[in-house]
Amino acid sequence: MRISSSQWFRQSLGSLLEQQTVAARTQQQLASGKSLLKPSDDPVAAARALDLDRAIDKLDQYGRNVSHVENRLRLQESALDGGIDLLQRVRELAVQANNGTQSDETRGAIAAEIEQLREAMLQQANRQDGNGHYLFGGYSEDQAPYMTLGRHALPALQDATGNRIPGVLLADGSLVPAMLDPDGLPVQDTALNAADYAPVASGQRQISVGATATVADSDPALTVFQYSGGGSSRDILASIQLVADSLRKPVVANGTIPLPVGSQEAATLATAMADALTRLDTDIGQLSDVRTSVGARLNQLDVQRDIQAESSLQLQSTRSDLVDVDYAEAAARLNQQLTGLQAAQQVFSKVQGMSLFDFM
Amino acid sequence: MSDMMGSALSALVSYQRALATTSHNIANANTDGYSRQRVELGTRVANQSGAGVIGSGVQVTAIRRSYDQFATEQMRSNTSGLAREQTFATMATQVESVVSDQTTGVNAALSRFFNAVQDVATDPSSLSARRVMLSEGEALSSRFRDIDSQLGSIDQDVNARLRASVTEINGYAQRIAELNQAIASATGGMGGAMPNDLMDARDQALLGLNQLVKVTTVEQGDGSLNVFIGSGQSLVLSGNAQQLQLGNNNFDPTRAEITLSDGGVITDFIEGGSLGGLLAFRQEVLTPMRNQVGLMAYAVASEMNAIQADGRDLSGNAGLPFFSVPPVAVQASSFNGGTGSVTASVASLAGLTGDNYRLVADGAGGFSLYSQPGDVAVNPADVGLTITLGGSANAGDSFLIRPTADVAAGLRVSLSAPGQIAAAAGTGAFGVGDNSNALRMAAIEDKAVLFGGKVSIADGVQNLVSELATSVRSAEIGAQAQRTLLSQSQARKESVSGVNLDEEAANLMKYQQAYQAAAQVASTANDIFQTMINAFGR
Numbered sequence: 001m002r003i004s005s006s007q008w009f010r011q012s013l014g015s016l017l018e019q020q021t022v023a024a025r026t027q028q029q030l031a032s033g034k035s036l037l038k039p040s041d042d043p044v045a046a047a048r049a050l051d052l053d054r055a056i057d058k059l060d061q062y063g064r065n066v067s068h069v070e071n072r073l074r075l076q077e078s079a080l081d082g083g084i085d086l087l088q089r090v091r092e093l094a095v096q097a098n099n100g101t102q103s104d105e106t107r108g109a110i111a112a113e114i115e116q117l118r119e120a121m122l123q124q125a126n127r128q129d130g131n132g133h134y135l136f137g138g139y140s141e142d143q144a145p146y147m148t149l150g151r152h153a154l155p156a157l158q159d160a161t162g163n164r165i166p167g168v169l170l171a172d173g174s175l176v177p178a179m180l181d182p183d184g185l186p187v188q189d190t191a192l193n194a195a196d197y198a199p200v201a202s203g204q205r206q207i208s209v210g211a212t213a214t215v216a217d218s219d220p221a222l223t224v225f226q227y228s229g230g231g232s233s234r235d236i237l238a239s240i241q242l243v244a245d246s247l248r249k250p251v252v253a254n255g256t257i258p259l260p261v262g263s264q265e266a267a268t269l270a271t272a273m274a275d276a277l278t279r280l281d282t283d284i285g286q287l288s289d290v291r292t293s294v295g296a297r298l299n300q301l302d303v304q305r306d307i308q309a310e311s312s313l314q315l316q317s318t319r320s321d322l323v324d325v326d327y328a329e330a331a332a333r334l335n336q337q338l339t340g341l342q343a344a345q346q347v348f349s350k351v352q353g354m355s356l357f358d359f360m
Numbered sequence: 361m362s363d364m365m366g367s368a369l370s371a372l373v374s375y376q377r378a379l380a381t382t383s384h385n386i387a388n389a390n391t392d393g394y395s396r397q398r399v400e401l402g403t404r405v406a407n408q409s410g411a412g413v414i415g416s417g418v419q420v421t422a423i424r425r426s427y428d429q430f431a432t433e434q435m436r437s438n439t440s441g442l443a444r445e446q447t448f449a450t451m452a453t454q455v456e457s458v459v460s461d462q463t464t465g466v467n468a469a470l471s472r473f474f475n476a477v478q479d480v481a482t483d484p485s486s487l488s489a490r491r492v493m494l495s496e497g498e499a500l501s502s503r504f505r506d507i508d509s510q511l512g513s514i515d516q517d518v519n520a521r522l523r524a525s526v527t528e529i530n531g532y533a534q535r536i537a538e539l540n541q542a543i544a545s546a547t548g549g550m551g552g553a554m555p556n557d558l559m560d561a562r563d564q565a566l567l568g569l570n571q572l573v574k575v576t577t578v579e580q581g582d583g584s585l586n587v588f589i590g591s592g593q594s595l596v597l598s599g600n601a602q603q604l605q606l607g608n609n610n611f612d613p614t615r616a617e618i619t620l621s622d623g624g625v626i627t628d629f630i631e632g633g634s635l636g637g638l639l640a641f642r643q644e645v646l647t648p649m650r651n652q653v654g655l656m657a658y659a660v661a662s663e664m665n666a667i668q669a670d671g672r673d674l675s676g677n678a679g680l681p682f683f684s685v686p687p688v689a690v691q692a693s694s695f696n697g698g699t700g701s702v703t704a705s706v707a708s709l710a711g712l713t714g715d716n717y718r719l720v721a722d723g724a725g726g727f728s729l730y731s732q733p734g735d736v737a738v739n740p741a742d743v744g745l746t747i748t749l750g751g752s753a754n755a756g757d758s759f760l761i762r763p764t765a766d767v768a769a770g771l772r773v774s775l776s777a778p779g780q781i782a783a784a785a786g787t788g789a790f791g792v793g794d795n796s797n798a799l800r801m802a803a804i805e806d807k808a809v810l811f812g813g814k815v816s817i818a819d820g821v822q823n824l825v826s827e828l829a830t831s832v833r834s835a836e837i838g839a840q841a842q843r844t845l846l847s848q849s850q851a852r853k854e855s856v857s858g859v860n861l862d863e864e865a866a867n868l869m870k871y872q873q874a875y876q877a878a879a880q881v882a883s884t885a886n887d888i889f890q891t892m893i894n895a896f897g898r
Contacts, residue, residue, distance in 0.1 A: 004855070006390055014847075039826070043830040044826075047826035054471055064478075065478060065482045139784070139794035142485055143791075205795045206799065
């Protein structure tokens with residue numbers, strides 16, 4: 001085919017410029033570390049990379065969620081451990097008090113210690129995390145789950161306006177507004193409509209720790225310190241108070257008639273102590289159960305963290321394959337392209353210098 | 361002997377012309393659109409003699425340009441194809457860098473916002489987590505607004521480029537009309553000989569015109585060319601050029617339309633060239649992309665607001681809307697004769713498509729709705745809209761309804777305090793630590809709410825990015841193909857019409873030698889004549 005001079009010039013210049021463009025692109029890839037400089041370089045890979053970015057970002061977020069809930073569960077675990085220790089101490093004291101050699105005076109001393117322990121238990125139940133949130137508060141983590149009425153620590157209730165009153169757990173499991181009877185014991189306050197009040201420490205958050213995995217956050221007091229066992233509903237703090245109250249009453253010999261006001265027969269105390277011990281055992285069992293469930297959740301979080309680390313690594317490497325430049329390959333490519341460019345330059349200057357006019 | 365001198369002189373004159381043409385070729389070796397010219401030589405009319413016919417020398421029969429009609433037309437068509445794809449790709453790449461950027465695109469802002477929602481779901485009573493969510497909400501809405509305003513400035517840029525293109529096209533049309541006149545009179549004046557350089561200039565003008573817009577040509581008997589644009593609208597008829605103008609869209613005064621000086625709107629008929637590329641880009645990428653970005657913004661806002669309304673905030677009050685969304689944009693045509701007015705609102709998110717709709721009143725209070733683009737009749741409820749036509753509209757009055765076009769531009773966070781985020785469920789016992797509503801908010805991102813409830817917002821944004829990438833890619837591939845085709849047709853044209861300097865050098869030598877030989881003949885004839893004079897002079 002006949003070729004014109006300007007065409008020849010254009011062609012050699014064009015191939016020179018093309019070589020330059022290609023080399024510049026490789027250089028840009030090397031400089032940025034990316035093989036995909038914009039999505040349209042490879043729409044399929046770009047869409048995939050976007051997917052991966054999102055997944056990696058999500059994993060990071062789930063990782064943060066895991067840390068947060070783990071922190072709270074560890075705190076709850078330690079509060080529960082503390083609670084179990086307290087109950088065990090109460091149980092030891094109850095055994096010690098349930099002994100014929102004890103006098104009213106020594107029993108009084110033991111009762112005083114048990115009341116101290118009940119106070120400590122109240123501290124545990126109303127324990128706060130680093131942000132001032134009540135660990136056992138459930139949804140109402142800004143409110144203490146337990147409040148005091150007289151010498152009793154009672155679960156808190158609130159009405160629709162946020163008005164807080166103490167409540168008492170009835171044997172049938174209902175938590176109703178409380179008042180003190182003439183003996184100073186908490187009973188239902190029938191002047192108030194129980195239906196207007198709801199327990200404060202209820203509700204348990206679910207935290208997303210994976211695309212489909214959720215873990216329950218810390219348990220509310222309603223399901224930790226209140227439980228149904230032995231056919232009736234019990235409150236662990238009330239159990240402890242009950243032991244102290246029994247020990248406080250002066251003891252008279254069995255069969256004393258009339259029974260002096262405010263005293264009890266030795267047999268009554270013995271029965272009460274026996275009941276109290278059974279109760280304390282189930283109380284300990286309850287806290288251990290909750291602790292086990294918290295431990296199981298902590299294990300689940302560990303597993304979740306491992307899964308996250310592994311998939312994050314995998315996603316990162318897939319993403320890297322898609323969008324990151326292979327330096328060795330790109331450097332070799334650039335070398336080759338520069339050689340090509342050099343050759344094109346040499347050819348250009350040689351060829352363009354040739355003309356028949358030189359021979360005229 | 362006079363014959364001898366006559367032949368020599370005819371050769372001298374002819375080769376002078378041949379040398380002049382060769383110099384003209386050499387001089388124009390680098391002139392764009394120049395076709396090399398060849399001198400065609402023929403014998404002069406012979407003298408009859410008793411002995412037979414004696415030749416009387418040479419003459420120039422024609423000076424022709426080497427020209428291949430097919431290759432030239434091919435080159436024009438490829439030039440307009442390449443300009444279209446290149447313009448389309450350049451413009452779409454701009455949109456791509458706005459929408460798809462890894463750090464400033466929609467995807468990144470959306471991802472950060474939903475992470476902040478997750479943080480609130482994990483620790484709902486934390487004011488700092490709520491504050492972060494609120495400010496990420498602000499960031500998201502400002503991303504949407506910013507992207508829309510950048511797309512808006514690309515739209516402005518398109519208008520500016522349209523204006524420049526129209527001016528340039530008018531310039532070319534005028535020039536072609538003038539050249540038509542010159543060619544017609546030259547052809548007539550020279551008894552049918554072609555004005556080669558004028559023809560080249562006109563071809564070059566046509567090539568320039570094709571770079572701007574694809575045109576078709578029909579040659580007339582007098583050598584002039586008629587040029588047609590779009591679907592056959594005449595741009596140049598012999599010596600008269602029509603002017604293209606830039607008018608406003610009858611619905612949207614900010615949208616420029618191409619009109620002919622006789623008033624017809626030809627925007628939709630224009631194909632090819634950088635003008636065709638610009639219009640296609642506006643139609644296929646820019647407008648749909650603004651609508652789609654708006655759709656994503658609307659989806660996030662309406663889902664967030666719905667869930668907010670279901671929940672209770674930190675004080676236990678029912679949730680207020682998180683985002684404020686501008687109303688559906690409705691624009692009346694400037695041609696409307698009646699007093700009708702249209703209000704439209706979104707009835708269902710799942711029904712929205714991102715398309716615009718044209719409402720045409722029937723004059724009796726009713727109307728029909730047509731999708732834009734496509735012009736397919738649709739039912740308002742099927743496309744997620746509730747439309748009321750008030751006032752009295754004349755039959756044929758029309759309105760343009762753009763359900764999501766203005767959403768991104770007007771999206772704002774309407775909550776002012778972090779406590780107003782309704783993380784708690786709307787029913788049941790209230791507690792500040794209740795995260796059940798926040799969990800629902802965090803799930804919005806992956807909930808299939810778009811396009812008939814089949815696509816999630818996260819996927820929608822991703823589709824947006826990959827659709828855009830695909831259209832840029834296909835324009836780039838198209839441009840590459842057109843570039844190859846163009847270089848082929850260019851090579852074909854050049855192989856016929858291009859000047860080869862070596863060839864011209866050879867011709868120069870050839871004609872020089874011939875000229876010298878003819879001069880020698882003349883000198884010999886003179887010698888013979890002198891010999892004769894001397895013979896008789898004594």
